[in-house]
Amino acid sequence: DAGVIQSPRHEVTEMGQEVTLRCKPISGHNSLFWYRQTMMRGLELLIYFNNNVPIDDSGMPEDRFSAKMPNASFSTLKIQPSEPRDSAVYFCASSPRGLAGGETQYFGPGTRLLVL
Amino acid sequence: GQSLEQPSEVTAVEGAIVQINCTYQTSGFYGLSWYQQHDGGAPTFLSYNALDGLEETGRFSSFLSRSDSYGYLLLQELQMKDSASYFCAVKTNAGKSTFGDGTTLTVKP
Numbered sequence: 427d428a429g430v431i432q433s434p435r436h437e438v439t440e441m442g443q444e445v446t447l448r449c450k451p452i453s454g455h456n457s458l459f460w461y462r463q464t465m466m467r468g469l470e471l472l473i474y475f476n477n478n479v480p481i482d483d484s485g486m487p488e489d490r491f492s493a494k495m496p497n498a499s500f501s502t503l504k505i506q507p508s509e510p511r512d513s514a515v516y517f518c519a520s521s522p523r524g525l526a527g528g529e530t531q532y533f534g535p536g537t538r539l540l541v542l
Numbered sequence: 543g544q545s546l547e548q549p550s551e552v553t554a555v556e557g558a559i560v561q562i563n564c565t566y567q568t569s570g571f572y573g574l575s576w577y578q579q580h581d582g583g584a585p586t587f588l589s590y591n592a593l594d595g596l597e598e599t600g601r602f603s604s605f606l607s608r609s610d611s612y613g614y615l616l617l618q619e620l621q622m623k624d625s626a627s628y629f630c631a632v633k634t635n636a637g638k639s640t641f642g643d644g645t646t647l648t649v650k651p
Contacts, residue, residue, distance in 0.1 A: 457637065461641075468641065468642075468643045468644060469641040471638065471639055471641070474637065474638065474639075476637060481636070517584060517585070533584040533586065535584055
């Protein structure tokens with residue numbers, strides 16, 4: 427099993443540019459989560475999907491952030507336009523259980539984003 | 543909303559036992575999880591409690607008291623490789639997970 431796959435692993439961009447982060451969850455998992463981690467704010471849940479449907483996006487910081495899950499094997503998190511304060515590690519995680527099931531989230535390696 | 547509290551740092555020596563506490567406030571509590579994260583790495587799942595009591599997995603155990611809104615992670619026979627950050631995370635009935643700020647564990651020889 428390849429685990430959760432994220433790309434790119436590192437991204438350096440300039441303020442105002444569009445950034446797209448990609449995630450492939452573990453096959454068969456039906457929940458997908460996007461997190462952001464910074465020293466100041468810790469690990470924050472941005473949005474999560476169940477069966478490809480967004481369930482809670484209350485953690486998305488502002489309208490510049492959007493996430494999609496067009497099918498069970500792919501999700502994107504887009505930031506447009508990007509700002510220096512968006513610099514963080516972005517993790518994608520997937521879980522094999524439904525909304526109220528057991529809790530085992532498998533995290534991808536993360537995308538380290540630096541916005542200059 | 544949800545809030546969690548855990549100590550920011552804990553230090554212990556190799557071979558010792560350490561307990562990392564986590565208290566939480568949430569509505570619609572469903573379960574409490576623990577994750578380990580090494581510097582530069584991704585969080586990895588350690589343990590999950592939905593019911594009161596102790597869950598044991600090798601050197602690691604996790605405890606939950608729903609009535610006290612409290613849980614802990616117990617690490618036994620500490621090894622240098624256990625130096626990492628440990629996060630408790632609350633899951634609600636709606637499926638949402640909230641992570642604590644993490645506890646940095648330093649294991650000394």
